[in-house]
Amino acid sequence: LAEDGYRLWQRYEQVQDAARLQAYRQALNELVVQGNSPTLTVAQQELQTGLSSLLGQPLAAVKSPTKQNILVAGTPSGSALVKELATAARLKPLGEEGYLLLTTAKDGKQYTVIAANTDIGVLYGSFHFLRLLQTQQDIGKLSLASSPKIKHRVLNHWDNLDRTVERGYSGFSLWDWHRLPGYIDQRYLDYARANASVGINGTVLTNVNANALVLTQDYLKKVAALADAFRPYGLKVYLTARFSAPIEIGGLKTADPLDPQVQAWWKQKADEIYTLIPDFGGFLVKANSEGQPGPQNYGRTHADGANMLADAVAPHKGIVMWRAFVYSEDEPDDRAKQAYNEFKPLDGQFRDNVLVQVKNGAIDFQPREPFHPLFGAMPKTPLMLELQITQEYLGQGTTLAYLSPMYKETLASDTYAKGKGTTVAKVVDGSVDKHRLTGIAGVANIGTDRNWTGHQFGQANWYSFGRLAWDHALSPEAIADEWIKMTFTGEQEFVAPVKNMMMNSHEAVVNYMTPLGLHHIMGWSHHYGPGPWIKDKHRADWTSVYYHRADEKGIGFDRTASGSNAVNQYFPPVAKEFGSLKRCPEKYLLWFHHVDWDHQVNSGRTLWNELCYRYSSGVDSVRQMQKTWDSLEGMVDRERFSHVKQFLAIQEQEAAWWRDACLLYFQTFSKRPIPQDLEKPA
Ligand code: GCU
CATH class of the missing domain: 3.30.379.10 (Chitobiase/beta-hexosaminidase domain 2-like)
Incomplete structure (x- = not known):
């Protein structure tokens, strides 16, 4: 077997x-x-x-x-x-x-x-x-x-109709459009069962970079077949709505949200969908971001766009999840500030059935980001937290990174929006501003690979997303503990070391990729492997040098008052903390500050030496994971043992690649030696 x-x-x-x-x-x-x-x-x-x-x-x-x-x-x-x-x-x-x-x-x-x-x-x-x-x-x-603390607990599949998956590393899309609606693969039922087992109650089937075709009759019938299969498991189906669909599939000349014909088109489209799928969940929309069409093409606001769709689905009790992941084509002074600047003024203008979906951080699913300043800043609008389960910037399919501690770090962050204790979790679960409509989304890591998630340990991230979505008070340790026991064995000699390995894994990846608040220094476009040297692209904010700003003096993005002043988007206690070189948590140091190479950090080392130390300790941690896993041979079946072993070997090579590439590149600025005692042989 x-x-x-x-x-x-x-x-x-x-x-x-x-x-x-x-x-x-x-x-x-x-x-x-x-x-x-x-x-x-x-x-x-x-x-x-x-x-x-x-x-x-x-x-x-x-x-x-x-x-x-x-x-x-x-x-x-x-x-x-x-x-x-x-x-x-x-x-x-x-x-x-x-x-x-x-x-x-x-x-x-x-x-x-x-x-x-x-x-x-x-x-x-x-x-x-x-x-x-x-x-x-x-x-x-x-x-x-x-009972769940958050109402809509939703997976976002970035799946295309040709079955490729944007940022997917576990094979192709589960949705076999060709054989639908006639053929219901057992896999759909197993998928729904798995989701129900952790309380996930919604699934957006299609990519946020949307294709309008899914809104045509032929596809809607296929979507309806999936919805029928998922319904017993409490899993509602949602679709992404391409904003220009009225033009592309409706034959209209415009998609202006204030145009009565456009409004009528969406209403009719919604009615058609609900005839086929009476409990259709609603739409997820990416608009005016990374080339996607949106209301701004017609001089309208995000609220105008969201409200038009909201009005179309409202009679059927549908919702709209409107994404706040936006940043400008024109070189902005700081990409991190844009979503806040565009969305905060719209607070109070959205319909009751709209959620604004905000990524955990202001840039883009980096290995570590400080929480997004929009949390707490839009009290009149329910904000939905978007997490990434798929590991776009975290080593993709071959990296063991248990992400529950990262999710928890965001959820537990204190926004101070209404004084101490106004955590992101409490903003999202609606308790701070008394919202009844609440939601959380996870960009799925699921595909056609036999083990669903590419990496055996990727399953733990799907699992944790669901568990935390149901109850954000759960601890990552407790979640890891149950997952290990259910997935492998309850034997303590196995559970304890594997849990330890999982709990340290995210920090290890942060250390060998982007320690001390560094971010977005991955390979261009594919985001795989190191690329801190990336420059001269047509958009400055698509280069790495834009983010790390290394020079002879030091490294890091000054987001304090002397720089872009992005810190000012946070509530004063947070702004003060992040904005102070002394008080800024070291894990976010280079996110908010441009720091001299010789600046002394908490360990007593200079910044340069600390950077060397972090890169190197990240690699050491992966080697430690390899030793741990090797010591467990025989306690798990051969197939899964060997799968994880091989992936850990790849991860070790990648970690060393990251360390070497980044340190050698940054050294061209720091012009300081790499401390020799860090160079532990494998
Ligand atoms: C990232 C990712 C894209 C994705 C985008 C989004 O930029 O690289 O592939 O489309 O996020 O969240 O919309």
Whole structure:
């Protein structure tokens, strides 16, 4: 049997711990799922096959209890038993997606209850319950309630209709447009199951660099077939809307959002979509950015554009996710400032069903970025956080970088918008400004590779995105812990070192690529490998020298008052911190400051020596990961062991390449020696 990672974290292997196994077998004698719906059917299937496999014995599903120890799943409206066992008072606050896991007894019978207000809540609760067994937790006295903090938890696929994937490193697009709508690949269902298991409830099928063709009848029928396949799993379908579609496929002369004919075209298009897909989620739009058409082509604002689409989908309860990733063709004094400058003045002008989707940082998914200054700056507009799961700037398909700590760093950043504690997470979950419409997006790393994500450890980033989207209070350690146990094994001798390796992996990549706040010094256009020397492109902000600004004196982008003053876009306590050479967190130092080569940093080293040290320690960390992985041989199947081993060897070469290329290049400015004691041989 191929152990190629296809089953993700849903392997459901028999519980190893004998005492636990016995307790589980005793508590789970039969399964009762009352009620009838496609969602309950998949919940029942998942519980029955998952538990039979985890317990190593078949679990019977019946309509009413015949045994003493019963697992029951359902809603109070669909199941009399659930209504009796789960108190309404506990269920009510859990909303449309939350659930309750409960151990209770009645009439001499022992019950384990998975209860929710809705069928989809039951499915989410079922996956949580399975996770408890997969990670060998005690299920003896359950009393656990969970509901998502953010409403729309959405994957963004940058998939083209020809099945290539922009910034995709795991094969081609999952969507087999040619065979749709007639053929529903089992893979679509497995994809939906995986998403439901972590609470992802939306998927944008197409690239933000959009193709209007997907909005034509033929394609919409294919989209509808996917939506039908995903529906039982609570996964809504969205599409990207190309702003010029009324011209390209509608035969109009303009796409001006204030033109009544254009407005009518989009309304009619929305009606057509909703006829085919009654629960269509809405549109994601990239406009007036990197050559994409948009309202500014007609002298209109982003709000004009977003509102036109919002009005078209509003009667059907659709939403518009309008992206704030914009920067000008004309050489700007600082690309980092543009989104804020363009969007902040529009606060309050968007319709109720519009979210503005903001990347975690102001440049572009760099290995590390300080949080985007728009968070907290648009209190009247719900802001959706966009994270990148695919590793465009993080070594792409062959790099082991566990991104949960990076996501968490953004979520936990304090904007000070309403005083201390106004974190990005609280802006995004709506609690700061009392927004009910909330969202979070992750640019997917999923493709046709057998293991879905190219790198076996890329699965952990998909998984973490979902877990954090549901509950941003979770810790990256806890998420890694569950993922490892479900994906590989629960043996501590394996879990502890792998967790340690994962937890250090992102920092290692930052160190050997862009330490101390350096950014955007990758190879031109493809963003793979080092390219700090890139200059003389037709746009200054598409060169590397624009970002690192190395000269004989020092290195870094001065974004303080003496430079572009981008720091001023942050609320005063943050602006002061980032703007002070002394107080600026070292991880953002060269993001905000141009620093002398001989400036002394926290370690006591000069900046130049620290740079050398960081590059070199990044490489050392990868070598450490290799040693760790090698020491685990035999604890995981040969196929996945060898896959990771080979990728780590590639990563080690790339890390050394980054270190050597960057240090030798920057040395042409610093004219200082590379400290020899850092040059540890492999
Ligand atoms: C980056 C990426 C592009 C993508 C863009 C976006 O610039 O390199 O491929 O289209 O982000 O997010 O719109």
